[in-house]
Amino acid sequence: MTARRPTVLWGMIAEHAAAAGRRVMIDDVCAVAVSSAQASGAWVVAASSRGPDFVMCVTDQVSEQLAELQQMLGEGPCHDALAAAAPVLAADLRDQESSRRWPAFAPEARRTGTTAIFAFPLVIGAIQAGVISLYRNSAGPLSSLQLRDCLLLADTATVLLLDSLDGGAAPTASGDGTRPSGQSPDLAVHRVEIDQATGMLSVQLRVTAGEAFARLRAYAYAEDRRLADVAGDIVARRLRLEPDAPDIGP
Amino acid sequence: MDSELLTDTFVDLADTMVADFDIIDFLHMLTDRSVALLSAAAAGVVLADPRGELRVAAASSEAAGLIELFQIQNDEGPCLECFRSGHAVTAPDLAGPEQQWPRFADAATEAGFRTVEALPMRLRDQVIGALNLFRATPGPFEPEGLRVGQALADVATIGLLQERNLRHSETIAEQLQAALNSRVVIEQAKGKLAERSATDMDTAFRMLRDHARNTNRRLTDVARDFVDNPSTDFPSPPLRSPRGGRPGPASG
Numbered sequence: 001m002t003a004r005r006p007t008v009l010w011g012m013i014a015e016h017a018a019a020a021g022r023r024v025m026i027d028d029v030c031a032v033a034v035s036s037a038q039a040s041g042a043w044v045v046a047a048s049s050r051g052p053d054f055v056m057c058v059t060d061q062v063s064e065q066l067a068e069l070q071q072m073l074g075e076g077p078c079h080d081a082l083a084a085a086a087p088v089l090a091a092d093l094r095d096q097e098s099s100r101r102w103p104a105f106a107p108e109a110r111r112t113g114t115t116a117i118f119a120f121p122l123v124i125g126a127i128q129a130g131v132i133s134l135y136r137n138s139a140g141p142l143s144s145l146q147l148r149d150c151l152l153l154a155d156t157a158t159v160l161l162l163d164s165l166d167g168g169a170a171p172t173a174s175g176d177g178t179r180p181s182g183q184s185p186d187l188a189v190h191r192v193e194i195d196q197a198t199g200m201l202s203v204q205l206r207v208t209a210g211e212a213f214a215r216l217r218a219y220a221y222a223e224d225r226r227l228a229d230v231a232g233d234i235v236a237r238r239l240r241l242e243p244d245a246p247d248i249g250p
Numbered sequence: 251m252d253s254e255l256l257t258d259t260f261v262d263l264a265d266t267m268v269a270d271f272d273i274i275d276f277l278h279m280l281t282d283r284s285v286a287l288l289s290a291a292a293a294g295v296v297l298a299d300p301r302g303e304l305r306v307a308a309a310s311s312e313a314a315g316l317i318e319l320f321q322i323q324n325d326e327g328p329c330l331e332c333f334r335s336g337h338a339v340t341a342p343d344l345a346g347p348e349q350q351w352p353r354f355a356d357a358a359t360e361a362g363f364r365t366v367e368a369l370p371m372r373l374r375d376q377v378i379g380a381l382n383l384f385r386a387t388p389g390p391f392e393p394e395g396l397r398v399g400q401a402l403a404d405v406a407t408i409g410l411l412q413e414r415n416l417r418h419s420e421t422i423a424e425q426l427q428a429a430l431n432s433r434v435v436i437e438q439a440k441g442k443l444a445e446r447s448a449t450d451m452d453t454a455f456r457m458l459r460d461h462a463r464n465t466n467r468r469l470t471d472v473a474r475d476f477v478d479n480p481s482t483d484f485p486s487p488p489l490r491s492p493r494g495g496r497p498g499p500a501s502g
Contacts, residue, residue, distance in 0.1 A: 084424075085435075086424045086425070086428035088424065089421055089424060124434060125436075125438040126478055147300050148300055151299075151427070152301055155301075190303065190305060190434075191321075192437055195434050196441035196444070197441060198438050198441060199437070199438040199440060199441025199442035199443070200441040200442065200445040202438075202477070203446050209477050
């Protein structure tokens, strides 16, 4: 049952995109996260080498304020989530812990009416794509099911952001979001072979780990094979990928 | 049981936890010591990802079959059963006629294992993972061995919760995710190093670990710098240089 939850969530994301009459975007992931976690709003910030610093999408005005506040103050749950490569679950911004942790941000955030913030890093190992955050106007933790959904949605958001590194050629960022076989995209992320293959590909293709991961996905998509299977072939050294001839510039 | 080895193991594990340590490095040490102490063929620590999956945090060897065994366990197997029930679960003869988990039993025997014992990593009423012990011969582990095994599983839990010197009152979910991501960083670094040095994953792991120790840095930090930085130099394969080479400028 749990194993298929990613597919259910992907269905909700695709539906949201279809209702808006366009292809799947990171905004759809935010919208599903808000409804799934019963949050008041959500936002995604892309990471640069300096930290979380490019706002990709916001679901409402308060989200936008919260994103901008953290950028301005240089502190907050988004920064910590990226630095620790772990979620930051601040269930009550009025508590001592939050005030101590974010002396400048916490009071400013409370002024917007925000009481809780949950920030999830969009990371795969050393690859840092950004952060997805949710806020609520009421205090209290996420339930374990909401936490699970948020982590799975963060995986999807990570994949969407990284696919765009590959010039939009990769699966979920294009078309109706289905694989050539007509199935929902392979969102597998957490497999040892995928991690090892990503590292190997970064050498074979002379690219960053993030780009290597995107290329791995694009290849699996083009070949209509499971990501983990392609990764297994690379790790077993049955398959090598060559650097692209027409390189897409930065 | 070798009581001197037992003492050494717990002294070493406790020593490691005093300083700022790396949880994956620690769990690897724990699986290695479990193998030596309990005459096992292999050992692995599996953590429960709140996404609803069991994920390997450390294993005593890279044997592909071992990793696969843990993956199968997301559907069936003693480890999953242990995680669900919170109790130790034994499969004393995986080649026997009646198997509770046939798919798991087939894969385990193919990988050369006949016995497996899964010991829960418990925190109050929550099971956060399991220590798995594999043996190449049939027959259950001795009761004394299992008591030691459970103590090692408990030490793994403590290590996991202690690692991030708790500047903030982090939840278990936050810490589990950080630990699981560390493991991914290390796998990516292993892949990169294995490709660059034309070596296997086990050797790549040892190179990373030796380099971390020689330079007094955390394994995950060494691995992250290596993955992040395209120009990082790395001490070349089998010999450990006394100082180890310094990796290029750290990138953060």
